[in-house]
Amino acid sequence: MEALTNLLLGFSVALTPGNLFWCFVGVFLGTVVGILPGLGPAATIAMLLPLTFKMDHTAAIIMLAGIYYGSKYGGSTTSILLNVPGESASVVTCLDGYQMARQGRAGPALGISAIASFVAGTVGVIGLMLIAPPVARFALRFGPPEYFALMVLGLTMVVFLAGRSMIKGLLAMLVGLWLAGVGTDLFTAESRFTFGHMELLDGIDFVVVSIGIFAVAEVMVNMESRGGTELFKVPRGIRNLMPTLKDLKDCRFAFLNGSVIGFLIGVLPGAGSTIASFLSYGAEKAFSRYPEKFGTGVIEGVAAPEGANNSETGGALVPLLTLGIPGSNATAILLAALILWGIKPGPLLIQDHPALFWGLVSSMYVGNVMLLVLNLPLVPLFAQILRVPYFILYPGILGISVVGVYSVSNSLFDVWMLGLFGILGYAMRKLDFPAAPLVLGMVLGDGMERALRQSLMMSQGHLSVIVTRPLSATMICLALAILIMPLVNKVRSFRLKAVEQDV
């Protein structure tokens, strides 16, 4: 009852014409920022921050949060249409989304992405509204061993991303873990694997690697034959550009899975939407009736990670607003904004600023509806991009890739690295090495090493700290079960074959 009263207060704030306008501005800018590479939500929020000083604080946080969750909606567009993941959380969407586009199903992929984003985004807001304080208290129990176990659990998703050869999947993952370690060691300030390049002291940015091995490698594969590989078929008629009822039915578990996993991972500071999207993709594949088809253009493979990516937003606001802990660059800037306005995020925020907190929560409901209304009609328009002749599209993709990489830190060195990772991605394609495990290793490597070293420092070098704490032990057991599962399946199918031969 109290939640309902608070929600009514929130809607009375969010539905004022002024706040509705700023909410629209935020989600519209967020969508544009998500689609265009080179300008992430964190940079956009940072740029607009000075403009908010004279604004009403509630209107300002509604707009800035709109940019944050609006960018998640737009992020899938380039992944699906061009195989260019603009951010780490969109990498998994490339796997099935781009394959769907190749099969002439770009429209349904974009449509299901918007619908999954809406469903899961709304679930994330409900989660934020109902269970923010207790979940935040639970998340505080996560120490380094638990984070390490979570990262290990994330890495076991390699089982679902490895493709035909598990050995090659693991090798790619290890290369990703190594890449994550390049740069200055955070504990001792010692440089590692920098090959004498000052530019590598800060490490290799994830965007450089992922755009290189996905987008540049894809363009190279398509350059192999004159006229390009025939891959961009776009059916005519709006009916063929939207997900069917069967698609929606097939995705019902993906919506649920993405919503729950995304929210729970979002609540953990630092875990982020990338882990959420990888985990939900893995869970979707593990429980699917046709796991072997994942990676070939399965619609659930788009719905689950996109849902998780958006639900994570609601989750990420839980530690930010209730504990003052940001989990990502964008939430760190939101935190800075709150502090600059003189509002202290923490357990007393809901009590001291109820109009701001509940106004924000309610505006997220409104914003999600706005995003759905804004994005679904744009699907046919976006799908037309695929009608562009290949000889315009390929230089365009390479141009977007260079802009995306250069804008990370205005460094030409990063653009050279893009070329290097492009050829690496092409070699991996030719040698049948899966690219997704490399990205997975790179995303999780840094956090995993930090958590492991902190855990060992805590326990004076005893690895047992990871298995003696209940939460971390549970996650390690789950990770082991996921790793062993393919072996058990192999033995079972071998036994069945043997029995059939005997009969």
Place this chain on the structure above:
Amino acid sequence: MGEKKELLSGICLGAFGAYVSIEALNLPYVSEFGPGPGFFPLWIGIGLTLLSLLLILANFFALTPDESRERQSRLSIGRALVGWSGLILAIGLLQWLGFGLSLALLTLFLILVLERRPLWTALSVAIGLALGFHVIFVLALGLSLPSGPWGF
């Protein structure tokens, strides 16, 4: 004996794993704060080496090459590498000519050399793309892209 490319990738990755391990041995394994900067890379290097050996062994015991896989002609790989060389050349020109002109030259190269399209098509696409990128990213979004002596 399986495919040569499997053997080659196993050998290359094994060598890389060995390199990572040796480099990691030069870093402190333990520091005053606990595990040192060499701790994690050493185990990654060992893992890479062992898995590469496993890949080589699995390939060694594979009886016949997988015939179902598409054999790549040298010509098609050559085309991809020519396209990649064009990209590398354009990256090299970025600091001298700026983004707009480098992208236009890359587009011209890809359309004329790889696609063998008419010059006017290549020119119009190159100019259109360069202008489009300038308008969207530089003028509208205010991004700073590498610029040549003429300011774009």
